[in-house]
Every structure is written in C-alpha cells, then in structure tokens.
Amino acid sequence: MTSISAGTWVEIESVVLSPEERAPTVPDDTKQTPYIMWVSGFLAEDARVGDTVRVKTIIGRELSGKLVRVNPNYTHSFGKTVPELLKIGTEWER
C-alpha cells in the first residue's frame, strides 16, 4: 500500500459508541450497529490507509481517527431517468 503524504486531504473514521454503549432510546435495528463518525482534514504526518492518524480540519481543529479515504469527493447526481416524471405538465398530459 502506498504512503499518503502529510498535507493530503483525507477522511478519517472513528467509532463513537459501540453497539453496547448506544443510547437506551435507539430502536433495535440501530442498536446492533456502532455509532460512527467521519471528518475530513489535512493529514498531519505521512501514513497509510487504515492507520490511526491525526488531521487538521478546514477550521484548524486537530482530530484523530482511522484514515479511510484519500481526497474524499462527492459523486451524487441527478440519478437515472425516472420515466414516471417525463410527461407531467407537458402536452402529453394536458
């Protein structure tokens, strides 16, 4: 696995609460899963994916967690064609 250079924009993950530690009010399906958080920041020192690392977030806070993504990005879109929407409000349906 390649080393990621300090200063790279990465995402870290940490388990905030294990399933046993979860709030009493949580429904059963949720209670079986750990409570996890992710934050992005600039990597403090060279590391590899999976290492426990420190980052500085965009506002300069220092946080630590497991390095899970390098250069995290967004890929959400307008989705696939939804045929059910196509004719609404057009001459096909007036």
Added chain:
Amino acid sequence: MSNRDNSYAAVMARKNEIMKMSTGLDYDVYAHSPIAFDYERMMGDTSYTMEDVVRIQRETKVGDTPLFELHNLTKAVRKISEPGKGARILLKDEAANASGSFKARRAAVSVFEAATKGYKGVIAATSGNYGAAVASQAVQRGLKCIVIQEVYDSRGVGQPEIVEKGRKCEAYGAEVIKLTVGPELFYIHLLTLEETGFFNSSLYTPFAVKGVESLGWEIGNQVKDRYGKAPEAVIITHAGGGNLTGTARGLLAAGCEDTRVVACSVDLSGLHMASDHDFNRKSFTTGHTGFGVPFATWPDRADVPRNAARSLRYMDEYHLVTQGEVFYITELLTKLEGIERGPAGNTSLTAAVALARQMDEEEIIVVQETEYTGAGKHHNSQLSFARENGIEIRRGDPKDNIPGKTIVIPERLDQVWGRAQDIENLRKSYLRNAARTHPLSDWDEGDVSFLAKDLKTEQGWIRQQMEQMNGE
C-alpha cells in the same frame, strides 16, 4: 481538556450547563414549572426589533425575496375546481436567500448574536438546509463553523439530499462531522460545544425563531401592497416548528390577524426516524411527519431547554400530503411556471393546490417558501435513489402511497388532495406529553394558562381535558 468524563451518560448529565455556556441564555429565569414558562418574555429578551432583524439580514444577503404569483398553476387549479373556486396561489421565493433557503433567516440572527457575544465559532446540529445557512452566515461574519450531520446508514449509504447538504456546508468552509443514524447526534453536539466553546446555533433559540419573523412580516406587507388586503391563508412546510412559529409571529406583526396559518408535512407515518433500516427508505429528509408531529405535540424535545419554536401556539390547520403528490407538484411547478425548486419546500405548495380548490377565486393563499435544488436534492435524484433502494414507483392514485414501500405519483392534478390532520388530537397528545413531564396533579393556574396559550385554545378546554385525563 481533559480529565472530564466524556462517556455518553456523563455528557448528557452536563447538558444544562453546556447549554447555558453555549447560548449565553439562562433559561431558568423564564421557568414557572417543568412545563410552563414565560414565552413572550423569553422572545422579548432577545431585544431584536423587526427593524434590527431586517437590517442584520440585509447585511448578509438575506430577505427581501420575491413573491411570485403562480398564474399557470392557479389557472390549472381553477380548471378542476367548482365554478368560482380556485384561490390565487402566491409563492415566496426563499431560494433567493444566501445559501438557497429560508433557513438563512434563521441562521442570520443567531450567527449575528454569536459574533456580538464574542464567540469564535458556531455549531449547528442538523442534516438540513440549516447547516448550509449557518455556514454561509458564519463565513460572512468571520466565525468558524462546525456542522454535525446524520448522513449514513450502517452500510455507509447516504440519502443523496443529505449528501448534497453536507457538500454545501463544506463549500462554505465549515467542518462537517458526518454520523451514522441515531439520536446520539445530540451527544456529539454537546461534546463538541464543550470542547470548542463555540456558540450553539440551535434551530430552536429565540434568535433563530426571531430571524424567521421577517419572512411572515414581508409576506404580509408584500400581499397588502400588491393586492390591497391580507392573504386569507399562508401555508407552511412544518417540521421542527420554527418555520411556522416565526412566520406566524411575523404575520401578526404585519397586522394579518385573520390570516389562516396552515401547517403541512409529508406523511411518513410508519417509518421510524432513528431506524437504521428506515433511514434510506424515505425520500424526504425534512418537512415530514417524523419531525412535524413529535415537535408539534411536544416542542421541548429540542437541543435547548425551552424551545422558541412552538407550532401549536399559532397553527390553525395541519394538512398532510404524500411523497408522490409532492414529486408531482414539483415537476408541475417546473413545467408550468418555469422554475426549478427543491422538493421539501414544495410540500406546502402541494397542500396549497388542494386548499386553493376549496377557496374562492378572490382569495389568496401564500406558499411561504421555496428552496434551491440540484444534484442530490432534485426530485429525479430522490426517485432514482428510492427505486435503487427497492421502493416501488408508479403513477396512480396517491391514496395508495405507503411510506417506505410505494411512491404513487398522481396521474392528474385533481388527484392531489392530501388529507387534513385532526388538530384537536394533536392538542390532546401534547397534554399527555406534558403530563409525562409534570404530573397532572401538580398543574396549577399558571400551567393551565400557559397550556391554553401554547395550544391556541381556551383554559376551559384545558380543564375539561384534565378531568378526562384524570378519569383515565
């Protein structure tokens, strides 16, 4: 920081002191009992007049948004209505605010307050447009911003709308803490407030609700100036209650005492809001009954000790619509009126169609917000994502919608009806919740008087209900 105990239980136990430190408000001074408090004094103590609110908001690109008349949609509604029916439908284009939604109003005053009090940063716990609004306002006031957001289910899958809202927060330079499903978001919120000493830019402080008052006030004045009278009805997408509370207070400030204040939510009954499984089976992340009903029937479940957003105090009616109906109307708005707007804001537009049909032609109904749309938020993204997650999507009678299972998009405008929710049942439910917080036997004159005001009803009705509850 620390030899502080940061376990879940220990942090939750420090809730009140963290709130005091992070809002600069001592809520105890307003308390009469565990349920009753001096609401108007709390709102008044913010000392922001309407002129202040407007001035603060203009400084940061908020407010003075256009009010459009939806001529083509009104015409379409009249075509399917009885003769003489079909009210004029107006739309307040709140997408024009910085950050693209009315939430900018709510964030503007809150962030101004934080800056005035000398806080270095602000924190908002929200999966919604509010995070982006706080981030946008914070950057303009030179404050740091952290947004705490529930984004993913345990498979790591994020609802596209929530993912987009997170992106927008980061676009404005905020640190975004992304979490899996669960109410423990509040724990992270408290912990982060404590660690940073930042201001709690909660949706539910008096500052946040004050910020929305300008929306109702603008609507009242714009309608009066243009049409020479107050609107007969204003319809408000309802979730946590701040939108409705602030708008209604603003309408009153503009002298619109007789305007009907109508709440509207998307009906998601049957889906559990804290369920990992249900999380990605809903196509609306806000403006739905999962927030709307619990917050109406017990506002003091928020991230502040006394919630400034108290919807039943101002609500005259509460209308529910289905996901399929909102998607239909969202598409129709685009095709008939030539504007693309986000889905949740169109919840109230959907109910407006149903209500306009029952109102006279000379009457005016105002849909009081829109929100921006785009990748992730667009109704096409939502429907495509729903289908990928096993939800059946088809055209038909919207009565066949089953939240989490089926989205039925109407075939014709005359199928868009939604349904009215019994508001008296909501009031009764509120009273049962109040009795859980403060035993019925301990309710005194002050409690009864508070409850009557908080439920927009008479003290006699409260007493009658108390007798019935005693007998149960």
